Amino acid sequence: MSLQTSPSPAIGLPRLIAGGLVRYGLILALIAVFAAFSLITPTFLTLANLQSILVNNFTLLAIVSIAMTFAVAAGGIDLSVGTAVDFASFAFVSLVLAGQPVAIAALAGLAAGAVVGAFNALLISGIGVSPFLATLGTLFIGRSVQQLLTNGGNPVYLPPNGVPDAFRFLGHGTIAGFPVPLAVAIVVIAAAAVVFARTRFGRVILSIGIQPGVVRYSGIAAPAHVAVTFILVGLIAAIAGLILTATVTTYIPSSGNAFLLNAIGATFIGTTLSPLGRPNVGGTVLGALLLSIVANGLLLTDLNFYWQQVGTGTLIFAVLALSFINRKAAGGA
Numbered sequence: 655m656s657l658q659t660s661p662s663p664a665i666g667l668p669r670l671i672a673g674g675l676v677r678y679g680l681i682l683a684l685i686a687v688f689a690a691f692s693l694i695t696p697t698f699l700t701l702a703n704l705q706s707i708l709v710n711n712f713t714l715l716a717i718v719s720i721a722m723t724f725a726v727a728a729g730g731i732d733l734s735v736g737t738a739v740d741f742a743s744f745a746f747v748s749l750v751l752a753g754q755p756v757a758i759a760a761l762a763g764l765a766a767g768a769v770v771g772a773f774n775a776l777l778i779s780g781i782g783v784s785p786f787l788a789t790l791g792t793l794f795i796g797r798s799v800q801q802l803l804t805n806g807g808n809p810v811y812l813p814p815n816g817v818p819d820a821f822r823f824l825g826h827g828t829i830a831g832f833p834v835p836l837a838v839a840i841v842v843i844a845a846a847a848v849v850f851a852r853t854r855f856g857r858v859i860l861s862i863g864i865q866p867g868v869v870r871y872s873g874i875a876a877p878a879h880v881a882v883t884f885i886l887v888g889l890i891a892a893i894a895g896l897i898l899t900a901t902v903t904t905y906i907p908s909s910g911n912a913f914l915l916n917a918i919g920a921t922f923i924g925t926t927l928s929p930l931g932r933p934n935v936g937g938t939v940l941g942a943l944l945l946s947i948v949a950n951g952l953l954l955t956d957l958n959f960y961w962q963q964v965g966t967g968t969l970i971f972a973v974l975a976l977s978f979i980n981r982k983a984a985g986g987a
Contacts, residue, residue, distance in 0.1 A: 680926045680937060683973050684944050691951035698954055705833075711946035713839045714894045718913040719920040719942045720846045720935065721890035726921050727850070727933040728883045729863035730785025734774060735917060737796030738767040738888040739910025742895030744803065747810050747905040756820035760896055767892020768885055770796065775881035785884075793911070800907040810905040817903055825900030835897045842893060847935040859883055860932065916945050919970045926973060944969070 691698045718735050725732035746763035750756060770792060777788035801807050812821075827834040850856035858879050861869050869876050894913070899905055923944065924937025948969055952962040 695954040716942040717894040718917040722917040733789040734792035736910035738770040738891035739895040741766040742892035743899040771885035771888020774884040779877040779881035
């Protein structure tokens with residue numbers, strides 16, 4: 655007769671602590687960074703600066719990071735999210751400059767981002783190119799196309815007296831005192847959360863990322879779901895392109911690529927919030943917020959720009975490394 659014994663408290667406690675660090679390490683890092691900058695820089699905790707973090711740092715990064723989350727959740731990655739941002743921005747500002755209604759220009763911008771996603775979908779689901787190589791190729795092609803469209807990379811400006819009210823409202827307007835760009839980001843985040851948590855499409859995408867072979871043999875059209883996912887990635891990234899353009903009233907070629915690495919970082923930092931290390935909307939949002947706070951705080955310290963990049967990279971590495979170490983400890987304790 656075998657005897658069943660309960661786990662020893664000496665073993666259970668380290669596992670519990672390690673598991674807590676895995677699950678909540680991102681939140682602890684967010685609190686620690688926020689507290690550190692509050693002590694180091696007196697202007698960090700001012701209302702104006704906190705609003706600047708949310709509107710100027712967090713909003714666009716969060717939207718692009720949500721787009722990246724869909725790609726990573728499907729077991730791939732999208733290195734061309736910046737290209738979708740740029741194409742949407744170019745289409746938007748060009749049509750507004752041509753005198754088209756802002757609504758028509760915005761739809762054209764969204765369509766341009768979706769076209770980038772559709773091109774990736776064709777390469778990945780239609781031809782079978784890996785997401786990394788397909789989107790890397792789209793990144794290079796997109797950069798060259800932008801140079802050709804702008805005579806070597808010249809910005810496209812809207813004249814100050816030619817900015818429509820609706821265009822200005824998207825970038826700088828408020829609804830009951832709440833900034834419109836941040837409101838759009840919240841809508842995108844909420845919609846993505848619903849897709850992953852409440853829809854069959856979201857569950858299939860997560861399943862493809864975890865066990866693509868099982869999904870394929872279950873009769874689900876995995877290539878079609880992946881194709882729709884990458885089109886959706888381009889569409890979401892295009893929303894960031896519209897807001898970016900409306901904020902600065904200018905299209906600057908390849909400016910969308912500035913979000914690429916941070917979007918990847920936010921997405922993978924966000925996986926530490928999942929017990930299984932999977933991409934998730936909540937984790938991505940916290941990852942984007944963490945990187946936004948770090949970018950703002952380092953800027954306030956007057957640190958050299960390149961050292962700011964070193965600091966951001968070190969933080970990403972530290973969070974991911976700590977999560978990996980603690981996850982191993984939790985599993986082996």
